[in-house]
Amino acid sequence: MIKSYSFQIVERIDLFFLSIWIISVVTSIASWIFLASNGFKYFFGRANHAGFLPYTAGIVFIITLLPRNETDLQKFNKILEPAHLGFIVVIPLFLFLFSFFFAKKRPGDRSV
Structure with a gap:
């Protein structure tokens, strides 16, 4: 709907809103992955959560590919x-x- 609006300064206003929206989405996903890897740290009794970050991100990525x-x-x-x-x-x-x-x-x- 926003694509139909046009201003003299900004030609495609939808790209402006998308760039602001993507910041909030990425920070939310990063927070969820951090909290999940931190939970794995406590569950497995480890001292550092960094080892679980790639596995947690991989699981989240695979889950996002499931719905076709x-x-x-x-x-x-x-x-x-x-x-x-x-x-x-x-x-x-x-x-x-x-x-x-x-x-x-x-x-x-x-x-x-």
């Missing part, structure tokens, strides 16, 4: 919809309740 068309993408999204609810609501609520009921009293902490 829009129907496959919709099926994949339908499978992940319950997981979204779990990661956004259920797991944080469970962790909050778990930390509330099983909190250790540290020396020097005073409850009000």
Whole structure:
């Protein structure tokens, strides 16, 4: 839709918006890959996450190649919809309740 607009200074305004959008996408993907490799570090008990970065990026790349068309993408999204609810609501609520009921009293902490 933006391709139809034209200004005297900028001929293709859509390229301007794409260049801004790609910055946010790349930083999001980099953050997710970093957090996933950091999780692998804790899961496997290693001291450094850098060894897991190429494997994590490779897994993410392979997963992005799986859907061949829009129907496959919709099926994949339908499978992940319950997981979204779990990661956004259920797991944080469970962790909050778990930390509330099983909190250790540290020396020097005073409850009000």
